[in-house]
Amino acid sequence: MKLILNEDISHIMNVFASSGFEVFLVGGCVRDMIMGLEPHDFDFTTNARPEQVHDVFREYKIIDTGIKHGTVTLVYNGETYEITTYRKETEYDDHRHPSSITYSDNVYEDLIRRDFTVNAMAYNPESGLIDYFDGLKDIENRIIRCVGNPDERFNEDALRILRAIRFATRFDFTIETATENALINNRDLLKYISLERITSEFNEIICSDKAAEYIDRYRDVIAVFMPEIKIMFDFDQNSRYHCYDLWKHSLLTLQTVKSTVTSRWAALLHDIGKPDVRTTGKDGRYHYVGHPVRSEEIALKILRRMHFDKKTLKYTCDLIRNHDYDFNSDGKIKLVISEYGHSFYQDLIDLKRADNMAHHPDFVNERSYYDMLAEKGDEFRDNILHMSDMKINGDDIRSVGITGPAIGKALYRAYKKVLEGTVKNDHDILINYVKSLNLKK
Numbered sequence: 001m002k003l004i005l006n007e008d009i010s011h012i013m014n015v016f017a018s019s020g021f022e023v024f025l026v027g028g029c030v031r032d033m034i035m036g037l038e039p040h041d042f043d044f045t046t047n048a049r050p051e052q053v054h055d056v057f058r059e060y061k062i063i064d065t066g067i068k069h070g071t072v073t074l075v076y077n078g079e080t081y082e083i084t085t086y087r088k089e090t091e092y093d094d095h096r097h098p099s100s101i102t103y104s105d106n107v108y109e110d111l112i113r114r115d116f117t118v119n120a121m122a123y124n125p126e127s128g129l130i131d132y133f134d135g136l137k138d139i140e141n142r143i144i145r146c147v148g149n150p151d152e153r154f155n156e157d158a159l160r161i162l163r164a165i166r167f168a169t170r171f172d173f174t175i176e177t178a179t180e181n182a183l184i185n186n187r188d189l190l191k192y193i194s195l196e197r198i199t200s201e202f203n204e205i206i207c208s209d210k211a212a213e214y215i216d217r218y219r220d221v222i223a224v225f226m227p228e229i230k231i232m233f234d235f236d237q238n239s240r241y242h243c244y245d246l247w248k249h250s251l252l253t254l255q256t257v258k259s260t261v262t263s264r265w266a267a268l269l270h271d272i273g274k275p276d277v278r279t280t281g282k283d284g285r286y287h288y289v290g291h292p293v294r295s296e297e298i299a300l301k302i303l304r305r306m307h308f309d310k311k312t313l314k315y316t317c318d319l320i321r322n323h324d325y326d327f328n329s330d331g332k333i334k335l336v337i338s339e340y341g342h343s344f345y346q347d348l349i350d351l352k353r354a355d356n357m358a359h360h361p362d363f364v365n366e367r368s369y370y371d372m373l374a375e376k377g378d379e380f381r382d383n384i385l386h387m388s389d390m391k392i393n394g395d396d397i398r399s400v401g402i403t404g405p406a407i408g409k410a411l412y413r414a415y416k417k418v419l420e421g422t423v424k425n426d427h428d429i430l431i432n433y434v435k436s437l438n439l440k441k
Contacts, residue, residue: 331420
């Protein structure tokens with residue numbers, strides 16, 4: 001097999017060869033090129049020791065990014081390339097990092113320590129494709145399979161459990177039976193992995209085209225680091241509006257909503273609070289008054305634990321809290337755009353559309369209804385009245401005897417009325433409206 005290499009890659013490999021060293025492209029870049037995909041980055045493995053790499057590329061910038069693991073980073077023509085010396089690894093004490101490494105002169109020993117067969121191939125133009133573990137065959141058969149014993153691979157590095165799911169989700173591959181069994185049986189090892197690393201892997205899973213299918217298949221694995229989701233499993237919503245259990249409904253919503261971290265997480269967790277607020281009506285059906293607020297509370301706990309940044313956390317929780325908002329007037333549309341912005345409003349409409357499509361068919365709205373809401377948002381985006389545009393302010397409200405927190409309440413109520421078009425944005429009219437509220441504290 002011959003792979004097409006660009007000039008920079010060819011130059012780097014030629015520098016190694018002219019200096020008497022072996023070098024191979026390795027891992028994901030080889031896999032992606034075989035699959036006809038554009039690699040995100042190119043990694044090299046070589047029999048040259050790190051100090052020898054420094055010497056060979058002494059005219060270029062070299063960064064000792066992972067020197068204790070034999071990895072340096074070459075900066076060439078504005079791009080960065082990781083170069084790692086062939087190595088063998090000893091025992092893994094923490095189910096994530098090897099206790100120590102030793103260098104090797106054999107590319108086989110370097111490849112046998114890798115996670116999956118599709119990532120354990122190497123290539124250079126002279127030797128062609130090095131594929132000791134049938135990675136090419138597994139790509140052709142669309143299979144994710146561990147190199148060697150899967151129990152050993154997952155015990156060495158438990159993050160590989162999520163990586164297997166991520167690769168399967170990304171490429172729509174099947175996880176080979178022995179690998180899948182080991183993945184499920186060793187899922188509790190994920191407790192040893194930092195939640196930052198887990199979040200990074202899971203974000204890629206949840207944003208993939210096949211997210212719902214694989215999240216459902218491996219829900220018991222995901223529940224190791226997100227146990228709160230278990231309450232949704234097989235939860236009968238017992239409502240005329242729903243024909244799916246709570247978990248299925250959430251996954252259908254997730255699969256339909258746009259593929260961003262905030263929208264996908266909001267879809268997954270938008271109804272997680274339902275079991276906590278469930279009541280039973282006279283008709284024997286369940287009701288879930290207040291579930292958006294309770295769902296937001298649970299989501300906030302999860303997302304904080306998963307170390308999301310404040311902006312992403314707030315945006316996601318705002319979507320969850322407002323997902324049941326009834327846009328029955330232009331004023332309500334304007335209010336949301338004013339408070340959260342046009343982009344948020346459009347994401348909220350997208351979530352509401354996806355949520356509704358996952359209801360019982362008898363209660364699914366026409367798609368044109370949500371198109372209308374989206375169009376109205378576009379119509380209003382550039383002429384929204386903001387609080388600062390109001391013809392009264394806090395001092396005006398204080399002058400009629402309203403004090404303390406009631407000032408803000410009065411101003412907000414007046415603002416809503418102006419947006420709804422039921423009260424004119426006029427100083428005297430607004431003063432009279434505020435007086436009618438009878439708010440004195």
